[in-house]
Amino acid sequence: MKTLVIVSHPNLEQSRINRTWMQELKKHKEITIHTLYQEYPDGKINVAHEQSLLESHDRIILQFPFYWYSTPSLLKQWQDEVLSYGWAYGEGGDKLHGKELGLAISTFGPEDSYQSTGYNHFTMETLTTPLQQTSNLIGTKFLPLFVLNGVMYVSEQELAENAKAYVDYVFQPSKKEA
Template identity: 80%
Template sequence: MKTLVIITHPNIEQSRVNRTWMEELQKHEEITVHALQQAYPDGKIDVAYEQSLLEAHDRIILQFPFYWYSSPALLKQWQDEVLAYGWAYGPGGDKLHGKELGLAISTFGPKEAYHPTGYNHFTMETLTTPLQQTSNLIGTRFMPLFVLNGVMHVSEEELAANAKAYVEYVLQSSIIKA
């Protein structure tokens, strides 16, 4: 299965978690790593190139830090421009049908904060509902979330183990929600 990981982080070099995840992914030839901020520092997205990347892969993972209950701005812009009407959805918009879509998210808050009784009042599954619905709209099968919470308190050993678990998540073939 050809897998594309689209990484969106405005300061990847300063991100201990997202940089470590990216570096671990880059050790695997069967994973295409595509960092949006590095590809488009000016914010001008090459839509045709991005669509060709998506068409060439069976599984797409969106990796990002959770900012204000959403993704970084460049990923939202990427969605708006690349997942176009007539290409990704709507009449003739079937280019992604049958592919898999997953999310790999890092959060500053601890796991307990993402619970109905926690600080954020909602689970990560609830907070990512718009991206799950995007998956439905574009005809992809939505994968269970991969989340690392409380990134400021993760030890180097925990991060190394988590990065290996992330690669397993990206490469597994039997993790799709029914």
């Protein structure tokens, strides 16, 4: 299964978590890593190139820090421009049908803050509902979330273990393969 990981972090060089995740993924040449902020520092997205990348992979993972209960701005712009009507959804928009979509998210807040009784009042599953619905609309199978909470308190050993778990997540067999 060809896997594309789209890394969307506006300050990747300063991100201990997302940078470590990406470095661990780079050990596996069968994973294509695509860094949006590096590719498009001017914010001008090459839609045809992005669509071609998506078409040539079976599994797409969006990797990002959770900003204001959503994705970083360039990833949202990417969604708006790349997942276009007639290509990703709507009449003739079937180019992603049958592919898989997963999310790898890092959060500042601890895990217990993402509960109905926690500080944020909602679970990560609830807060990512718009991305789940995007997956439904574009015809992809939505994978379980991969989340690392409380990133400020993660030790180097915990991060190393988590990065290996992330690779396992990226390579997890789909239900149709298992």
